[in-house]
Amino acid sequence: MNGQPETAVFVDLENIYIGFRHQYGRELTADELVGKARTFGGVKFINVYADFSEPTYPEHFKIELDNEGVQAINVPKDRDREGRPTKNKIDMRMAVDVLRTLAFRKEIARYVLLTGDKIFLDVLNLARNDFGRDVVICGLEGTVAQVLKDVAVYVPFSADTTLDERFERFVKLFDRLEREMLEGTYHYIGWKLVIDRLMEEPELRFSSWNEAREFFERIKRDGKLIVKYYPGESREIEGYRLDRRNQLVRKVLGLEPKAVVEPAMLVRTETISSLQNNSN
Secondary structure, rough: OOOOOOEEEEEHHHHHHHHEEEEEEEEEOOOHHHHHHHHHOOEEEEEEEEEOOOOOOOOOOHHHHHHHHHHHHHOOOOOOOOOOOOEOOOOHHHHHHHHHHHHOOOOOHHHEEEEEEEEEEEHHHHHHOOOOOEEEEOEEEOOOOOOHHHOOOOOOOOHHHHHHHHHHHHHHHHHHHHHHHHHHOOOOOOHHHHHHHHHOOOHOOOOOHHHHHHHHHHHOOOOOEEEEEEOOOOEEEEEEEEEEOOOOHHHHHHHOOOOOHHHHHHHOOOOOOOOHHHHO
């Protein structure tokens, strides 16, 4: 392992995913998450905890984590009759797995937690003080509790800004294509047309056609595009339009944002309401 201590990585996905969206204005990809986790070196395993049934995450996100050899651990939240989350068991499951690893995986010398939640303070103190392990906290700036930074090595979770710029340029390019289609230049916007235009944009810096296509497929999987079908000679032709309901697309185009309530905010609202009712 090139002198690197054997390392276990535990990811509080909701904390990282929502924090990333707020800080960078786009969705975190599975590749980025796993890439960041592996930068610590000596990684024996990566556990990612979330309720993957929530609409917060794209449907393919868990599949991509599985394909990367990551343990994507589904922890369903308790919900009320309307299906709204009422209790988050994810932190508890993640803390238990850290304790189990401390007890049974003696070879693990370094514990990396991707989170900013201060609920993990006691777990970090136990790993460092009672078991003599190195502890690292990795999270988004402004979302990590100071008490965690005080007891662990802190590593900011930062994004590849090139990807941010590419996404913004992609949305603006696609917006131009849609305007050209309305003017009659194209009958529909197919994937080959999009990728050819991506390759013509020097600022996007795609080194190959396949790289541009992979980028396009990821944008499509992340729900930024809507599939439209147009009549063809022998079969329907698949075309694409920007999903202008998507928050990130709207942000790039300068459209008024749609109000969205995060699942985590629903939990907090329910909790506050119940406390107010009890006090009355």
